[in-house]
Amino acid sequence: MLRIAIDAMGGDFGPQPIMEGLISALRHNTTFTAIAVGDEKELKPLIPPYLIDRIEILHTTDVISMTDSATDALKRKESTIFKAIELVKEGKADAVVSAGHSGASMSLATLRIGRIKGVSRPAIATLMPTSENQNTLVLDVGANVDCDAKNLFEFAIMGQVYAQDVLQLDEPLVGLLSNGEEESKGNEITKEAFTMLSKIPNFAGNVEGSDVFKGTVDVVVCDGFIGNILLKTAEGVADTIGKIIKKDLKRSLISIAGAVLMRKVFKNLKVRVDYAEYGGAPLLGVKAPVIIAHGKSNNKAIQNAIYQAINAASSNLDSDIEERLKLYAIEK
């Protein structure tokens, strides 16, 4: 039986949506138990009696807030995120989910749980929607701002293994994010990474920003600075288009018929564009599954993040990443 540790207090909206998400996950999936880290007084009343055997509470009251620094988090050993990660380090949990301070989660996971052998830097991966009902895994989206070619190479390997082991894709295609598809395109670092990546199977070469949403490849690799800009740009455009449509609707004479229709369309659109629906973002390259959920996660997002943690913990992700990296370390 898998055990999932969850930082029950770290999110922007307190323990309520997190515990609700956990409860839904436990109801729909009977293969795991949970350790909720947080204030017993607040958490206990949220647990229904029939789940009392499957949720253990690890009591602590210190919560790292979004305004605290990530380095500060390393010292606060009584915080919910510190204790949740420590559970994994000590083998008392198989994976951890946190909607708290993402910098703190990353630092703690990297330093306390440790990196997989051969990984220079862990990376955050996220799923982006496409029009074809499939998703594109993009990494890194924030952990590493300045990357060299070797980092990008490792991200590609980690992304490919995740796509195989957790997303269950056969022979996932990897693309390198660049300013054009041609091999001649790229900046100094991506050109060097292109040469390194040419050795691995299913490398599709350079891809463009639009390819992420076309689903041209299964995995897109970039540094964390660009990954963040890509994510925020996508959110910004989706948001702007939503606003334009709504404004136009208000102006329209047939807005009543339109409103009925649009409610349906928007609901559908939101499911595909809203990143919360995909749950959290896995931190790849550490020795156990760490899922970083958005601070504003609702219960649905937390539920999905927990499923991601379960899927990763049930796979051979970590040993497969190590093996795959070893393969290319020898070849180099």
Place this chain on the structure above:
Amino acid sequence: MLRIAIDAMGGDFGPQPIMEGLISALRHNTTFTAIAVGDEKELKPLIPPYLIDRIEILHTTDVISMTDSATDALKRKESTIFKAIELVKEGKADAVVSAGHSGASMSLATLRIGRIKGVSRPAIATLMPTSENQNTLVLDVGANVDCDAKNLFEFAIMGQVYAQDVLQLDEPLVGLLSNGEEESKGNEITKEAFTMLSKIPNFAGNVEGSDVFKGTVDVVVCDGFIGNILLKTAEGVADTIGKIIKKDLKRSLISIAGAVLMRKVFKNLKVRVDYAEYGGAPLLGVKAPVIIAHGKSNNKAIQNAIYQAINAASSNLDSDIEERLKLYAIEK
């Protein structure tokens, strides 16, 4: 009377949309004449008799195709783009518009017309739509893949002067594209650029990808690699959302009412999201206005690109960029 040189053959669809755009521009704006560079046999039949006095044809038949290399273009002195740029160099035209090979246009403009004093590298600027009926000028979007902090600093100055002189904005705000708003965010190069930019008036600090579409600032600065990814990502998301909405509409029971409504909404949306509507992208930092239009430009886009060329040529853009850069060169 301003004279605008136009590469009449360089676009993906041949001379037809280019000449139609030129004709519309001439009909709506009587303050300029044009020199159309291309095959006289093809161009002459496209010119209506009442405009024969305002369009001069400079005959040549060689056209740089999209598959030719930019360096190749430097040698082909009989090509339409070479001759169009030479007209500006020789003072026979005040500005040039081309929908041809953009790399060739950039290289030729930089080498033949020359850089403004103080400019290390010219940059391509483009207008992005926001939900607030205003636009954000983003540069560089493709000319310079690897940039240092000084390049980014110069882009900020050039963008600010363009926003003042051509877009007619008072005290335009400049933001530096980064992975977060806080001053501590950024990669090595943007952090250095942040320090340099702190000296200039109306520097708004770091901005995120979503700010481009919110209209938080008037000018957003980034390197050409990231600028290209931002542009393509925006196009990709807009395209994907369009496809999702259309699919959902087909499924909908009230699709007839919806179709009527959506036709209107889409038309409006297209105007704001379609970059063709903004005409071309100015190449900033060369000694005369050079407008690079998309290869797939329709007549409307060409007409707008010509207006941009006229606005830039009627302003003090080039001398103002030189002066502003001189100001900070002394201070440094």
